[in-house]
Amino acid sequence: MIRRNTPTKEAVLNLLLNSRKALSHDAIEKQLNIEINRATIYRVLNRFCEDGIVHKIVAEDGKQYFAICKKCENPQEVIQHHFHFRCLSCDTIECLQVPVEYSVPNGYEVQNTNCVLTGVCNDCS
Numbered sequence: 001m002i003r004r005n006t007p008t009k010e011a012v013l014n015l016l017l018n019s020r021k022a023l024s025h026d027a028i029e030k031q032l033n034i035e036i037n038r039a040t041i042y043r044v045l046n047r048f049c050e051d052g053i054v055h056k057i058v059a060e061d062g063k064q065y066f067a068i069c070k071k072c073e074n075p076q077e078v079i080q081h082h083f084h085f086r087c088l089s090c091d092t093i094e095c096l097q098v099p100v101e102y103s104v105p106n107g108y109e110v111q112n113t114n115c116v117l118t119g120v121c122n123d124c125s
Contacts, residue, residue: 003047008036012044013053022057022067022084022093057084057093059116065093083113087121094121 003009011032016023023031029041045066048054057065083100086093093116100117104110 003051007034008040009044009047011036012041013048016048016054016066016068019067020092022065024063024065028066057116058114059086059093060118067093067095083115083117085121086116086118087124088118089120089124092121 011034012028015028015031025038025041025045028045029036029038032041045054045056048066049056054066054068057067059065083096084093085096096117100115102113102115
């Protein structure tokens with residue numbers, strides 16, 4: 001589906017493209033230089049997720065972060081099946097570029113993963 005481009009969509013997309021880390025809705029709202037309704041930002045973010053432009057990361061505290069996975073070779077393929085790392089020191093969330101091994105009991109079929117590993121990142125350690 002072709003979606004109409006709006007100043008709000010452009011502002012949110014540019015912010016995510018220029019960010020080195022995943023951003024929460026609150027961080028996006030604070031960093032935007034234009035007045036935008038809170039609900040509009042949620043709609044834009046959800047549409048970006050639906051369209052495969054960004055992916056949503058739910059941290060262990062339930063807070064949602066949004067990111068364009070810049071390092072992923074094929075974002076459409078890995079959006080649902082890669083892991084993230086949240087640094088407890090600098091509070092950044094990034095996509096992990098190496099596979100993380102996991103297993104599930106026999107009879108279970110994994111269709112989606114949402115995993116955030118927490119600890120101290122390479123820059124902070």
